[in-house]
Amino acid sequence: DAEITQSPRHKITETGRQVTLACHQTWNHNNMFWYRQDLGHGLRLIHYSYGVQDTNKGEVSDGYSVSRSNTEDLPLTLESAASSQTSVYFCASSLDRAEQFFGPGTRLTVL
Amino acid sequence: GEDVEQSLFLSVREGDSSVINCTYTDSSSTYLYWYKQEPGAGLQLLTYIFSNMDMKQDQRLTVLLNKKDKHLSLRIADTQTGDSAIYFCAESRPTGNQFYFGTGTSLTVIP
Numbered sequence: 001d002a003e004i005t006q007s008p009r010h011k012i013t014e015t016g017r018q019v020t021l022a023c024h025q026t027w028n029h030n031n032m033f034w035y036r037q038d039l040g041h042g043l044r045l046i047h048y049s050y051g052v053q054d055t056n057k058g059e060v061s062d063g064y065s066v067s068r069s070n071t072e073d074l075p076l077t078l079e080s081a082a083s084s085q086t087s088v089y090f091c092a093s094s095l096d097r098a099e100q101f102f103g104p105g106t107r108l109t110v111l
Numbered sequence: 112g113e114d115v116e117q118s119l120f121l122s123v124r125e126g127d128s129s130v131i132n133c134t135y136t137d138s139s140s141t142y143l144y145w146y147k148q149e150p151g152a153g154l155q156l157l158t159y160i161f162s163n164m165d166m167k168q169d170q171r172l173t174v175l176l177n178k179k180d181k182h183l184s185l186r187i188a189d190t191q192t193g194d195s196a197i198y199f200c201a202e203s204r205p206t207g208n209q210f211y212f213g214t215g216t217s218l219t220v221i222p
Contacts, residue, residue, distance in 0.1 A: 031208045040119065042199060042214035043154075050208060058209075090153055097142065097203050100210055102153035 002027045006091050006103040014111055019078045021106050023091030029101075031094045032074040034058075034066065036087040037105075043090065049074055081110045115200060115213035122219045129190045131216045133183040133200035140202040143176060144210070145185045148197040157185070157198075187218075195220045 004025040013019050023032065030051050035043040045058030047066040055066050063085060065077045078085055088107050092100040114136040123129045135143070141162050146154040160167045160174045160183075167174045173186040183200055197217050201210040 033209070035212075040214060042115075042117075043212040045209060048209060092154075094208060097208050099144075099156045099159070100154075102146075102155070104153045105151075 004091060004093055004101055004103040006089075006106050008106060009104065010107045012109045012111065013081050015081060015083060017081050019081050019108065021076045021078075021089055021091075021108070023074050023076065023103060024072055025091075025093040025101070025103075026072065027093055027095070027101060028071060029093035029095050030071075031096070031100075032068070033092045033094075033100065034064070034074065034076045035090045035092065036060065036085075037090060038087050046076065046089075047074075078108075081108075083110050086110045115202060115211050117198075117200060117213040117216045119214065120217050120219070122221060123190050124221050125190060125192060127190055129185075129187040129194065129218055129220075131185045131187075131198050131200075131218065133185075133213050135181050135183065135200070135202050135211070135213075137202060137204050137211075138178065138181060139205050141205055142203045143174075143183050144201040144203075145172075145174065146199040146201060146212075148199065148215070150196070154199060190218075190220050192220045192222055194218060 007022045033048040034046040049068040091103040094100040144159040145157045148154045171188045175184045197215045200213040
């Protein structure tokens with residue numbers, strides 16, 4: 001069955017370190033998205049991609065980067081982790097404007 | 112994003128109806144969605160409504176759309192303890208494939 005996975009599921013890191021969160025989907029979807037979830041803010045879009053080599057900034061992109069070298073993967077990199085980036089991160093994928101399918105999330109703690 | 116608003120919390124007794132409300136700002140939105148997030152999990156699509164409809168019913172779920180007031184609601188009949196979760200509304204707009212999510216409403220069902 002097609003699916004979308006994220007790894008790691010939990011990560012603890014220190015301020016200033018570079019961190020990469022993985023997202024992998026086997027739906028063969030064009031579109032992939034990264035969100036962060038914080039109480040009172042809901043889901044906020046960090047970066048998104050509409051296809052290979054395409055990346056776009058979302059609402060809260062500062063301090064984050066993504067790359068799309070193939071259809072299946074959209075890794076999210078925190079260049080220099082900050083405590084304000086402690087959050088739960090969700091990856092999603094979709095075909096055109098249809099339903100977005102979400103991964104199980106990664107809980108990141110920056111100490 | 113911040114343009115889509117929901118109440119943060121709702122408590123209901125088991126067997127009662129729950130009504131979760133959402134207001135959005137873009138009158139050109141094409142589809143509006145309701146997602147459910149159970150504890151420790153990603154989001155799953157519950158239902159959606161096209162913008163030219165004003166009501167959609169799916170078993171215990173009823174979605175009402177008031178385009179004039181940009182108001183969307185989700186009614187859950189005969190609410191069960193398994194309905195306890197966070198519910199997000201989301202809108203898609205005519206341009207781009209992004210979704211714009213609300214802040215989420217945490218529904219607690221009291222036995």
